Amino acid sequence: MGKVYSLKIIDLKEETKNSVLITFKIPNELYSVFKYDPGQYITLQFNLKGQQIRRSYSLCSSPLISEYLQICIKRVKDGLVSNHINDTLKKGDYVEVLPPEGYFLAKVNKDNYKTYYLFAAGSGITPIISILKTVLHTEERSYVYMIYGNTNQETIMFREELKLLEEKYKNRFVLIQTLSRPKSSWSDLWKVSDKTYRKGRVDAVCINWFINTYPPYAQNAEYYVCGPGKMIDNTVKTLEGMDVPFNRIFIESFGGAIMNNEIETTTEANLIVNLKGEKNEIIIPKGKTVLRALLDENYSPPYSCEGGVCATCKCKVIKGKVAMLKNLALTEQEVENGYVLSCQSYPLTSNIEIIYN
Known part of the structure; x- marks a missing residue:
């Protein structure tokens, strides 16, 4: 660790x-x-x-x-x-x-001439606003188009800071707010004649409208997406449908994955762990994840969020089977190759062996 x-x-x-x-x-x-x-x-x-x-x-x-x-x-x-x-x-x-x-990051450079598309929903704004502020401050020739989804105006994080950024960088920053259940006072709170506020979610219709309304100013475009899993899926599929190369789309998931609520764990399991060049053996009690069992036995496997998001705890299963409660970090190919998130993994067999690379 x-x-x-x-x-x-x-x-x-x-x-x-x-x-x-x-x-x-x-x-x-x-x-x-x-x-x-x-x-x-x-x-x-x-x-x-x-x-x-x-x-x-x-x-x-x-x-x-x-x-x-x-x-x-x-x-x-x-x-x-x-x-x-x-x-x-x-x-x-x-x-x-x-x-x-973390790998969800922007390499900002004062000489860049880019178009940045930023998509955020709920608390997914947190890494997005870091990218937004840094780009606007540093890259004077770059343009930023951002869409931010929330339930209503009271759930908007950084509302005042975003308004100040709009005013300061109005020639190269466009922000669209979209609300799924706006309160009736929304129009009174945001009386700005030249603004467009949408009702709804960050979905395919919204994204298509957004990109078509605000085409890239600089052809060198990058797309950053952060929010719940469903919002990310909608955004990525829509962008790919508009022929945006996947290597220009950067994603960070903030929950919302489908939970596997049908895991039937064994009463307990014998775990062999290959960690830091050493092989050790412990018992995983019923109801505990692979990671938590190791921590309780005072081992030091790599881990960070314990939410299935960051992939710091990734390991490979080389014997036996486990099931993940949720997975917001590994690709389908990684899972097929035997990799799992130990913070989300429960034993399905009585004997398991894993290796941390």
């Missing part, structure tokens, strides 16, 4: 009714450790209910604008960590944090 650092919360404020914006100070000696690209995430570590728990959260700050790290955390129903953060943390607290990671 990566090294954990203790960072101080220097500001904590409500962003929406169900989310908080947290600002961490980076000590001078850790600037290089916490260097990041827009779109990446950090992982927080807590000891809750007698267990070490980690969750990953995308950075919403810009590495080229702010000297601080910022994350915005939305409360999740029955979410152990998100509720702990929203209810308990306060300014002045220290939190254990792992350095930035």
